[in-house]
Amino acid sequence: MSKRGAPIAGLIAVLAWVWPVGAQDASSVLAAASRAMGVEALRTVRYTATGFDFALGQSGVPGAPWPKFINRSYTRSVDFQASASQVDRVRAQGEIPPYGGGLQPIQGDQPQSQTIVAGPSTPWVQQLEIFMLPHGFLRAAASRNPSLRRQGAYSVVSFRGENGAQVSGWINAQNQVERVETMIDNAVMGDMPFEAIYSDYRATGGVQFPMRIVQKQGGFPIFDLTVGDVTVNAPVNIQAPQAGGRGGAPAGRGAAGAGGGRGGAQAAASTTPSEQIAPGVYLFTGGYAPIAVDMGDHILFLEAGNNEARAQAVIAEAKRLMPNKPVRYVVATHHHFDHASGLRAFVAEGATILTHDWNAPYFRDVFARPHTLNPDAQQRAQRPLQVQGVGDRHVITGNGHTIELHRLMDFGHTPGMLVAYFPQHRVLYEADSYNPPAADAPPPATPSPYNQALLANIERLRLSVDRIVATHYPADGRVVTVAELRRMVGAN
Numbered sequence: 001m002s003k004r005g006a007p008i009a010g011l012i013a014v015l016a017w018v019w020p021v022g023a024q025d026a027s028s029v030l031a032a033a034s035r036a037m038g039v040e041a042l043r044t045v046r047y048t049a050t051g052f053d054f055a056l057g058q059s060g061v062p063g064a065p066w067p068k069f070i071n072r073s074y075t076r077s078v079d080f081q082a083s084a085s086q087v088d089r090v091r092a093q094g095e096i097p098p099y100g101g102g103l104q105p106i107q108g109d110q111p112q113s114q115t116i117v118a119g120p121s122t123p124w125v126q127q128l129e130i131f132m133l134p135h136g137f138l139r140a141a142a143s144r145n146p147s148l149r150r151q152g153a154y155s156v157v158s159f160r161g162e163n164g165a166q167v168s169g170w171i172n173a174q175n176q177v178e179r180v181e182t183m184i185d186n187a188v189m190g191d192m193p194f195e196a197i198y199s200d201y202r203a204t205g206g207v208q209f210p211m212r213i214v215q216k217q218g219g220f221p222i223f224d225l226t227v228g229d230v231t232v233n234a235p236v237n238i239q240a241p242q243a244g245g246r247g248g249a250p251a252g253r254g255a256a257g258a259g260g261g262r263g264g265a266q267a268a269a270s271t272t273p274s275e276q277i278a279p280g281v282y283l284f285t286g287g288y289a290p291i292a293v294d295m296g297d298h299i300l301f302l303e304a305g306n307n308e309a310r311a312q313a314v315i316a317e318a319k320r321l322m323p324n325k326p327v328r329y330v331v332a333t334h335h336h337f338d339h340a341s342g343l344r345a346f347v348a349e350g351a352t353i354l355t356h357d358w359n360a361p362y363f364r365d366v367f368a369r370p371h372t373l374n375p376d377a378q379q380r381a382q383r384p385l386q387v388q389g390v391g392d393r394h395v396i397t398g399n400g401h402t403i404e405l406h407r408l409m410d411f412g413h414t415p416g417m418l419v420a421y422f423p424q425h426r427v428l429y430e431a432d433s434y435n436p437p438a439a440d441a442p443p444p445a446t447p448s449p450y451n452q453a454l455l456a457n458i459e460r461l462r463l464s465v466d467r468i469v470a471t472h473y474p475a476d477g478r479v480v481t482v483a484e485l486r487r488m489v490g491a492n
């Protein structure tokens, strides 16, 4: 008996390690973790922290970590029963000198707040702000038909999220949630990993709470917080934000569509005004401002718009203005997600992406990734992905047009930034090297190095510019001049 018993027990152990076990076991694992973590006892929590947030999709170099911002102060309140969360923080420039996007450089201290009160119609990615927290995960999993598998020393409990992706919590031998993982949709990266890592648990008020919180999206941190004070069951009163009051969304997520969602698209898509800035050169306003050029037998675009809906709207309007011509090229100025989130709509249209050699390998990688959670036009069309890299100077001619593409040198925003110059019309098209502020805005106390780099490049290339057209078009629609740029950087 004993001779045969040991191998069988070993086989059972192996099977238990690889085979999923039943829902009853998931429930008991959740119950044990909830008891140890104090889920029942924790109705609300307020915690302070210091650390960093990071702007998703705004890296200096394609494929590098997201650029960081200092969180001088950070207070988060969560009401688990009301599914409500409020973050108040003060941010400051983290990259010195400025490097990458995310509305750098931040001048001085920047207060921000974000409030979520989740109801049945709240977008899943916002509900995740609470479910990715350890106590929020345990609460959510308990009522969502969880499953269990064992992986090494961990019990991994999973449930199906409303976007179709599994949400998995890694529970250690001390019944602590060490990690929560899922996937969310991103217009550039497709099915994108979203991970939260919790460590340095401390007991307070009958509850275990992590003193270190790191969240990652797309493989790189978006938060790295060291928790200070934790107040269990603090009185909190989180009110839903007023309709339209999106101003408090953190940069790199809600702001500027940098999170890549297609959610903010409807307003931009509802109207597509355009202006013919030169014969056969159409500028689309009322949102991110691409340019379409009539190349005779086809249409060439500069910039793609900040999401799929905007891209599809400007493509449709260009085809109306220039009938029976295919969109054959789109020039991508750079890789930042707010500028790249419309590009796959052009791929679905059969267009080739022209971009600097710095960006081409990155686009070939990310635009080939699956978009199963929220299929976009290219996921359905599966057109061949064509990305053509260009060097520091590339001239396009046709149908009487000359378009010079130049790389901005010594430009901290990103090394592979292209601007487009129309020598016949003395027009310079640019993204993120000068985002025109309100017309009456005074020059910043410290000139933006990005604005300075644009001016230096205009001088280096000896461009004769009467008009600067910015992708982030000025709200008042004014003609922006080099004189305005000079004034904003304090040059005479």
Ligand SMILES: [Zn+2]
Pocket (backbone or CB within 6 Å): 101, 102, 334, 336, 413, 432
């Ligand atoms: Zn940018």
